[in-house]
Each structure stands twice: as C-alpha cells, then as structure tokens.
Amino acid sequence: MANLHKIENKRNKFVSSFKTPGHVPMLIASKGLLANRQGHTEMSVYLAQVAELTPVTAICEMMDAETYSALSFEKAQKYAKQNAIPLIDGKELIEYAKVH
Numbered sequence: 001m002a003n004l005h006k007i008e009n010k011r012n013k014f015v016s017s018f019k020t021p022g023h024v025p026m027l028i029a030s031k032g033l034l035a036n037r038q039g040h041t042e043m044s045v046y047l048a049q050v051a052e053l054t055p056v057t058a059i060c061e062m063m064d065a066e067t068y069s070a071l072s073f074e075k076a077q078k079y080a081k082q083n084a085i086p087l088i089d090g091k092e093l094i095e096y097a098k099v100h
Contacts, residue, residue: 024058034097043093050100 029045030037044057062071062079071079073089080087 038094
C-alpha cells in the first residue's frame with residue numbers, strides 16, 4: 001500500500017486490494033490480567049503497562065493474503081523478520097509476567 005500513490009487509478013486499486021472483516025469490537029481485559037486470563041486482550045493491556053503506556057490498546061489479527069484466514073505463527077514470524085518488526089510470542093509474555 002505504500003506505493004499506492006504511484007498508481008493512476010488509486011481508488012479502484014485500493015478498493016480491490018483492501019480486505020477487512022468490517023468491525024472492531026470493544027474488549028475489556030479481565031481484572032488481574034494474565035494472572036486471571038491469558039487472552040489477547042489481557043496480553044495487549046499487560047504489554048502497554050510494561051511499556052508504561054496508558055493501558056488502552058487496539059488489537060487485530062493478521063490475515064493470510066492467500067487463504068483470508070488467520071495468519072499462521074510461522075508466516076507472522078517471517079513477515080516480522082522481513083519488515084524488521086518485533087514479534088513477541090504470547091507464551092514469552094506470560095512467562096515474563098510470572099516473574100515481574
């Protein structure tokens with residue numbers, strides 16, 4: 001999408017290539033966070049707290065461009081490496097929370 005500005009018919013190209021399930025549900029983390037529940041919501045709020053940020057987060061699921069289903073962890077690792085994006089495994093975060 002970063003090169004979209006170079007395309008003549010930008011709007012049609014964007015509309016034809018952009019995929020979305022069309023909703024962003026509001027989630028509330030469990031009290032006690034990871035000590036209580038080890039879900040994506042609790043992990044994201046815990047990570048914000050560890051980073052000393054306001055514990056309000058937006059989370060999304062990475063989608064596979066070929067199957068339109070959830071991206072496998074292996075493909076997420078590959079994407080993160082190719083794009084120099086840190087990737088934290090939920091299991092690592094849970095283990096970190098146990099000792100901090």
